[in-house]
Amino acid sequence: MSDLTTPRPYRSYVYAYPHKTAYRPLPDPAPSLSALWRDEPKDALSLYAHIPFCEVRCGFCNLFTRIGAPDELTTRYLDALDRQATTVREALGDAAPVRFATAAFGGGTPTFLTADELSRLCDIAEKRMGVDLRAVPLSVETSPATATADRLAVLSERGATRLSIGVQSFVEAEARAAVRPQRRADVESALGRIRDTGVPVLNIDLIYGIDGQTERSWRSSLDAALTWRPEELYLYPLYVRPLTGLGRISPADRERADREWDERRLRLYRYGRDHLLAHGYEQVSMRMFRRTDAAPLGPDDYACQTDGMIGLGCGARSYTSALHYSFDYAVDMREIRSIIDAYTESEDFSRVEVGRWVDAEEARRRHLLQSLLQAEGMPVAGYEERFGSSPFADFPAELARFEALGWLDADAPAGLLRLSPEGLAYSDGLGPELFSPDVRAAMAAYEPK
Numbered sequence: 059m060s061d062l063t064t065p066r067p068y069r070s071y072v073y074a075y076p077h078k079t080a081y082r083p084l085p086d087p088a089p090s091l092s093a094l095w096r097d098e099p100k101d102a103l104s105l106y107a108h109i110p111f112c113e114v115r116c117g118f119c120n121l122f123t124r125i126g127a128p129d130e131l132t133t134r135y136l137d138a139l140d141r142q143a144t145t146v147r148e149a150l151g152d153a154a155p156v157r158f159a160t161a162a163f164g165g166g167t168p169t170f171l172t173a174d175e176l177s178r179l180c181d182i183a184e185k186r187m188g189v190d191l192r193a194v195p196l197s198v199e200t201s202p203a204t205a206t207a208d209r210l211a212v213l214s215e216r217g218a219t220r221l222s223i224g225v226q227s228f229v230e231a232e233a234r235a236a237v238r239p240q241r242r243a244d245v246e247s248a249l250g251r252i253r254d255t256g257v258p259v260l261n262i263d264l265i266y267g268i269d270g271q272t273e274r275s276w277r278s279s280l281d282a283a284l285t286w287r288p289e290e291l292y293l294y295p296l297y298v299r300p301l302t303g304l305g306r307i308s309p310a311d312r313e314r315a316d317r318e319w320d321e322r323r324l325r326l327y328r329y330g331r332d333h334l335l336a337h338g339y340e341q342v343s344m345r346m347f348r349r350t351d352a353a354p355l356g357p358d359d360y361a362c363q364t365d366g367m368i369g370l371g372c373g374a375r376s377y378t379s380a381l382h383y384s385f386d387y388a389v390d391m392r393e394i395r396s397i398i399d400a401y402t403e404s405e406d407f408s409r410v411e412v413g414r415w416v417d418a419e420e421a422r423r424r425h426l427l428q429s430l431l432q433a434e435g436m437p438v439a440g441y442e443e444r445f446g447s448s449p450f451a452d453f454p455a456e457l458a459r460f461e462a463l464g465w466l467d468a469d470a471p472a473g474l475l476r477l478s479p480e481g482l483a484y485s486d487g488l489g490p491e492l493f494s495p496d497v498r499a500a501m502a503a504y505e506p507k
Contacts, residue, residue, distance in 0.1 A: 062462055065487035066316070067324050068295050072431065072489030074375065075424045078387045080500035081414045088409040089381070091149035098366055098378050100150055102159040105189050107139065107179060108371030109163060110398055111170040113203050132171055134402040135371075136178055143186035143370055145407040150368075158189040159365070162197040166373070169204035173212045180216040187368070192217035197259075199224070202240055205248040210255045220259035220290075221252050227268060227275075228282035235269045236296065242282075249286050258353065259289040266326040267296035267319065276326050280333050289352040292345045293330045295323045295486065327483060341433045344485035362428055364444070372401035379421070383413030393507045420494060421445075422452050427492045431485050435467070435476025449475060456491055 070077075111132065150156050161183060171179060183189045197220040198213050205223060213221065225245055227233050233240050252260055262283045266276055283291060331341065339347040367377040372385045385401060388394050416424065426449055429436035441449050450457055457475075460466050465481030465488060481488060493501075 062459075064463060065484070065491065067320055067484050067487045068297065069487050070490050071295075071297060071486060072427070074382075075427050075489075075493070076382060076414050076416070076420065076497045077493075077501055078375065078384060079504035080497045081382070081384060081387065081412050082500065083412055084383075084410060088411050090409050091146060092151065092408070094378050094381060094410065095150050095366075096153075100154055100156045100366065102157065102365045104362075104365065104367045105158050105161040105183060105187060106367060106369045106374050107161075107163045107168075107183060108369065108374035109165040109168040109171060109179070110135075110371065110373050110394070111165065112167045113170060113201070131398070131402070132175055135398070136171075136175060136182070138402045138404060139179070139370055140182050140186060141405065142407040143182050146368060146370070147187050149408065156188060158187070158194060158368075160195045160197075161189050161191060164197075164199045166199075167201045167204055168198055169200040169206075169209045169213075171209075173206075173208040176209055176212045177216070180212070182370075187370075195219050197222060200248075200252070202245045202248040205251055207251055207254075210251055210257075214255040214257050218255075218257050220261060221255070221257050222261040222263065222290075222292075223248060223252065224263045225249075225279075225283065226263060226265045227271070228279040229271075229275050232268045232271055232275060232279075235271075236265065253286065260286065261290035261292060262286065262288045263292045263294060264330075265294045265296050266330060267323040271326065273326065273329050276329060277333060280330055284334075284337055287349065289349050291334060291339065291347045293327065293334075293347065294345055295327065324483065331483075341482065343432050344482050364425075372397055379416070381410065381413050381415050383410040386412055388507045390507055414497075414500075418445075420497070422447075422449075423492050423494055426453060427489055430475065430477060430492075431489060433477070433482060435470060435474045438473050438475055441475075453492070459491070460488065 147156075163179065168179070169176070180191060184191055194217075196216075196218045198218050199222045200210075201224055205221075210221070226236060226238050228242055228245060230240070230242055249260075249262075264279055264283060327344075331347075334347045335341065338350050340350050342348050366379075367375065369376040369384065373387075375382060375384045386397050388397055422445055425441060425444065426436065429441075436449070438449060445452070457466070460477075460481065463481075463484075465477055465484060467476040467478045467481070470476040477485075477488075490498075
């Protein structure tokens with residue numbers, strides 16, 4: 059390879075492909091849900107319900123969420139969610155078995171809802187969609203301010219198996235720097251309430267790269283989290299996005315500042331990774347670490363590379379084998395409010411208006427990307443069985459480049475394509491290297507709003 063320039067380690071947070079900024083309004087006539095799902099396998103679906111409300115908008119946040127919910131907005135939102143769920147379940151039909159293998163409530167902050175509203179959300183999942191929440195893994199996101207005993211009791215009773223809390227930092231000065239004001243005592247109290255529920259998996263989210271953060275303060279947060287022996291820990295790099303709170307105050311000399319910031323974030327990532335590995339955790343991906351002695355949750359046969367996703371709510375994505383779709387996307391608060399209001403007023407959810415078609419080449423890219431970014435790697439035989447070709451023949455330039463950069467594990471067992479520790483560290487630089495030219499062009503043409 060002639061170009062061995064190492065990409066920046068933090069180019070883009072890659073968690074789904076194609077990215078939502080590559081979605082576009084679909085031409086008329088908009089495809090119907092029933093036609094899209096008619097011939098899809100539906101025996102291992104995933105359900106995701108999106109609740110787009112938070113008590114505060116963090117300075118780093120570019121999620122589809124708004125602060126507060128005036129004028130009974132949560133009631134109207136759940137009414138719309140109920141209508142959407144009814145329409146979606148009818149579109150799935152009963153010609154073939156419909157079964158959900160996993161479920162998640164995210165946002166936003168699902169526990170922004172009251173305890174009664176959380177009960178209603180669970181009812182929608184069970185009575186409208188047919189998900190047996192007590193029989194499948196159910197993950198729910200929460201925050202220190204909203205992890206109240208009554209809300210957590212509902213989630214525990216309705217079958218939650220994983221509660222994920224966004225702490226970000228146990229150091230109060232760092233939380234303020236990230237525009238996430240919170241008291242350490244309140245965080246600890248929330249963690250205590252979560253542990254009291256007996257829900258088997260506690261996940262704590264932490265962020266590195268905050269202004270003023272050092273190895274010493276980073277270790278302080280890591281050790282504070284480890285005190286609770288969470289079954290999972292996610293270590294997220296801080297990103298500054300356009301139209302977010304921190305994005306508006308980014309320095310003028312962006313390029314120089316970004317290079318320095320990259321070096322600092324990479325240093326903190328390695329420190330955090332090594333600290334967790336030394337304290338009984340295994341690395342699952344660049345971000346996710348799991349306690350080695352944590353009990354398994356039981357069978358989970360959903361595979362993100364191949365199985366379908368049903369998204370409910372105006373910020374959720376849905377995936378069929380041929381189309382990824384959602385509602386409109388925005389980061390600016392005024393635009394988000396407008397989209398949420400339009401969603402709550404909608405009566406007809408039978409057609410898809412925004413999305414991106416996924417052809418055979420894009421399916422190959424997605425499979426490789428989502429498999430390779432996991433620490434366990436990708437069995438080459440599984441790829442060959444699904445696509446009838448080799449990843450080395452389909453992506454010769456990309457994989458040769460990764461190998462030359464030292465990102466592939468030369469000691470991986472035969473037949474396993476796996477990232478090296480350095481490759482995992484560069485996941486957010488490696489992932490975008492696998493984006494197709496068409497998706498890159500669509501993302502570049504997207505105008506933030």
